[in-house]
Amino acid sequence: MTATKTRPKKVxxxxxxxxxxxxxxxITLNQLVQNEISRLAKVQGLDxxxxxxxxQFVVENHxxxxxxxxxxxxxxxxxxxxxxxxxxxxxxGYFAVKDVKELKxxxxxxMATSGMEKLDFSKKDGWEKLYRKFIGVxxxxxxxxxxxxxxxxxxxxxxxxxxxxGLDPETATSEDIKSAYRELxxxxxxxxxxxxxxxxFARLNVFYKSLNQRF
Amino acid sequence: MAELYITSQKLVETLKIATQDLIExxxxxxxxxxxxxxxxxxxxxxxxxxxxxxxxxxxxxAYTIARYLEATQKQTFWQRLTxxxxxxxxxxxxxxxxxxxxDNSSSLVKRNGLFFVSRSDLIAIFKTKSVYLKKxxxxxxTTQYPLIEGEDFQDLVDEGGLYYSLAGIEKLSRSFKECxxxxxxxEWCGDVGEVAKPQVDAIVAEIxxxxxxxxxxxxxxxxxxxxxxxxxxxKKNHVNKLKLAAHHLYSQNGYPYLxxxxxxxxxxxxxxxxxxxxxxxxGTQKPCTIDDFIKxxxxxxxxxxxxxxxxxxxxQVLGNHQPTDQRKPHVLYLPxxxxx
Numbered sequence: 382m383t384a385t386k387t388r389p390k391k392v393x394x395x396x397x398x399x400x401x402x403x404x405x406x407x408i409t410l411n412q413l414v415q416n417e418i419s420r421l422a423k424v425q426g427l428d429x430x431x432x433x434x435x436x437q438f439v440v441e442n443h444x445x446x447x448x449x450x451x452x453x454x455x456x457x458x459x460x461x462x463x464x465x466x467x468x469x470x471x472x473x474g475y476f477a478v479k480d481v482k483e484l485k486x487x488x489x490x491x492m493a494t495s496g497m498e499k500l501d502f503s504k505k506d507g508w509e510k511l512y513r514k515f516i517g518v519x520x521x522x523x524x525x526x527x528x529x530x531x532x533x534x535x536x537x538x539x540x541x542x543x544x545x546x547g548l549d550p551e552t553a554t555s556e557d558i559k560s561a562y563r564e565l566x567x568x569x570x571x572x573x574x575x576x577x578x579x580x581x582f583a584r585l586n587v588f589y590k591s592l593n594q595r596f
Numbered sequence: 597m598a599e600l601y602i603t604s605q606k607l608v609e610t611l612k613i614a615t616q617d618l619i620e621x622x623x624x625x626x627x628x629x630x631x632x633x634x635x636x637x638x639x640x641x642x643x644x645x646x647x648x649x650x651x652x653x654x655x656x657x658a659y660t661i662a663r664y665l666e667a668t669q670k671q672t673f674w675q676r677l678t679x680x681x682x683x684x685x686x687x688x689x690x691x692x693x694x695x696x697x698x699d700n701s702s703s704l705v706k707r708n709g710l711f712f713v714s715r716s717d718l719i720a721i722f723k724t725k726s727v728y729l730k731k732x733x734x735x736x737x738t739t740q741y742p743l744i745e746g747e748d749f750q751d752l753v754d755e756g757g758l759y760y761s762l763a764g765i766e767k768l769s770r771s772f773k774e775c776x777x778x779x780x781x782x783e784w785c786g787d788v789g790e791v792a793k794p795q796v797d798a799i800v801a802e803i804x805x806x807x808x809x810x811x812x813x814x815x816x817x818x819x820x821x822x823x824x825x826x827x828x829x830x831k832k833n834h835v836n837k838l839k840l841a842a843h844h845l846y847s848q849n850g851y852p853y854l855x856x857x858x859x860x861x862x863x864x865x866x867x868x869x870x871x872x873x874x875x876x877x878x879g880t881q882k883p884c885t886i887d888d889f890i891k892x893x894x895x896x897x898x899x900x901x902x903x904x905x906x907x908x909x910x911x912q913v914l915g916n917h918q919p920t921d922q923r924k925p926h927v928l929y930l931p932x933x934x935x936x
Contacts, residue, residue: 488790492766495712495793496747517740540744550738590745596733596758 408440460521468508471516513539529581531565536581542588555593562589600684601642601652611678620662622651633664650873655681693787695794697721701927704799705755708934711796712759714752721792722772722785723763734773741769761794800935801926807932809856814842817861825865826903827867841869843889845910850883850919852929859913862889871896883919886911887908 408434409445410418418432463471470479477494481502494500497514501507512519519540524533532547543550546561562585571579602610609901625635635641653661658681662673666835691821702710703714713721736743744750748764751757760768769789776782818840824830825840832838842861846854854860864872873880876892890907893900895928920926 399715451742487795489766490760492789492793495762515741540741540747542742542744543740550742582916587745591742591748594733594737594739594743594745594749596730596737 405454408437410440411434414440425463462521463509463512465505465508468505468512471509472508475515517541518544528578529584531569531585533579536584536588542592545585546592558589558592599654600681601654602658602684603644603652604650604681606680607653607658607661610666611676617665618661625664633660635660659909665818677795689783690787690791692935693784694791694795696723697788697792698799698927701796702924702930703731703751703755703759703936704796705759707750707752708746708757710747710761710763711800712752712761713765714755715758716758717764718760720789722768724772729768732768732775735775736767736771739771741767744858762796765789765792769825782797802928803930803932806829806856806928810848811862813844813856813858816858818863820858821863824863825868826862826906827868827897827900828865830865839866840864841866842879843869843872843885843890845884845907846914846917847883847885849881849925850885850920851917852920852925854914854917855929857914859910862907883922885917886914889936 409489414436415433418429420437421427421432425546455464473479474482476484476487476490478487478490485502493515494511497510500510506550509519513522518539520533522535522538525535526533529535529537531545534541534544536545539545543553546553546558546565548557548561565585566582567573568576569578569582571577571582603705604615608615611618613889622635625633635657639654640660641651641653643654658677659674662677665671665673700717701713703712703717705712715726715729719726722729724732728893735751735860736903743764745751745760748767749760752759772785773789774781776785793860814822823840825831825838830836830838833842841864843864844851844855845860845862845893850861872889872892873882873884876896877884877888886907890904890911893904893907897903920929
């Protein structure tokens with residue numbers, strides 16, 4: 382009898398203790414906590430259900446780190462640099478030679494590089510310099526930022542005048558060139574505070590004069 | 597282009613055959629007349645030594661022999677010959693371009709470590725017209741890598757206009773090659789971009805050597821004259837430490853090709869040298885001849901009959917010369933300071 386009397390009570394208690402309001406997960410609150418909830422509800426005149434929900438929240442989250450998580454840094458996709466063989470192939474193609482021996486003998490190579498510093502053919506760096514000078518932008522150096530980089534091009538490493546000016550050589554008019562130069566001057570003229578730079582401006586001047594030359 | 601002749605020796609080397617093979621082939625061709633295999637004198641070959649019958653072949657004659665050897669020996673003689681002829685023709689063509697550069701680069705100058713030639717010289721080198729060079733330069737400017745001021749071209753105010761560097765000429769050469777429709781013009785303009793640098797290097801080396809040769813001739817003339825002024829008789833010794841000048845009888849600027857000729861030099865004390873150039877002629881830049889100096893000595897040092905006789909003898913040796921155009925001296929006679 383006792384058993385039958387007490388059982389429904391236990392079930393009721395259990396239901397009360399484990400029923401979580403709305404979307405809360407079901408966490409069993411022990412007797413101690415439940416007693417405290419009852420006491421506070423009585424003394425402070427608070428809603429038992431609210432206190433129980435709060436207790437549930439505390440039990441569920443008290444170990445979690447309260448600091449806001451930093452946003453996930455998306456690593457830029459690693460650009461694969463050209464291999465030495467790929468660099469050489471591009472240079473050989475440009476000068477219509479088969480190998481380094483022929484390249485060194487090539488008259489047009491000697492002419493085209495006559496203004497360059499002495500090249501070290503044993504190092505990749507030398508081939509990269511040639512690539513920049515005659516072929517185009519090296520993988521990983523597109524949209525470069527930092528000192529000397531304008532419109533994604535490092536003007537000290539590349540002679541890519543049109544890219545630096547952000548113009549299309551096929552369609553640009555002399556007015557477009559002038560306008561692009563004027564805009565860049567507003568940023569890089571040495572008299573402009575913070576952004577002005579004598580070296581950058583001198584290089585831009587060379588670029589402008591080159592495109593503006595009446596041959 | 598003139599007919600290309602290949603010597604028998606070169607033909608043997610090119611076809612990689614024995615001399616005897618060529619002799620037997622020639623005998624075979626000559627033995628049976630009017631058959632499939634014919635070599636016609638004048639058209640296919642010329643006899644360079646009538647006694648031995650040694651021949652030099654035209655390309656048609658050489659090809660006929662290669663075709664015969666290929667048919668009888670089943671080897672790639674044709675290809676070997678084609679390679680040789682193509683290569684030789686290319687070398688001959690490049691030699692013409694080099695000569696043309698030599699004759700049209702009197703504006704050559706070195707600035708900031710780069711060699712430049714004037715726009716007008718470049719027009720001549722490319723065998724083009726002013727308007728077309730302009731067009732090609734403008735075309736180059738629309739490419740990814742345009743001509744860059746200071747690197748590829750420069751407005752040299754002191755030289756009177758636009759100059760192109762070797763790197764700039766190479767870029768222009770590519771544009772010419774791309775835009776020309778005629779094969780021979782493509783080849784010529786392409787060759788300019790190939791041979792200009794070695795040719796300029798050779799020219800510069802010659803200019804520097806010439807400077808050394810002039811100095812050497814001056815030293816020899818002074819030694820010949822016993823370090824003694826041939827007009828006043830003053831002799832250099834360790835006490836007076838006289839600085840003697842070697843005077844060019846035909847001046848360097850008017851007759852540059854005689855500048856390193858010892859017979860064209862005479863030892864003088866600086867006072868007499870100065871007196872002749874400044875006072876008598878009116879300036880060191882004015883060209884002078886041996887006749888001017890003979891007249892000067894006769895007028896101012898008439899008692900020195902020995903030198904007057906010597907000068908007249910030298911006049912016979914040196915002969916009469918016409919001064920070169922000082923506005924456009926040949927590149928080989930440019931002062932070394934211009935290309936150093």
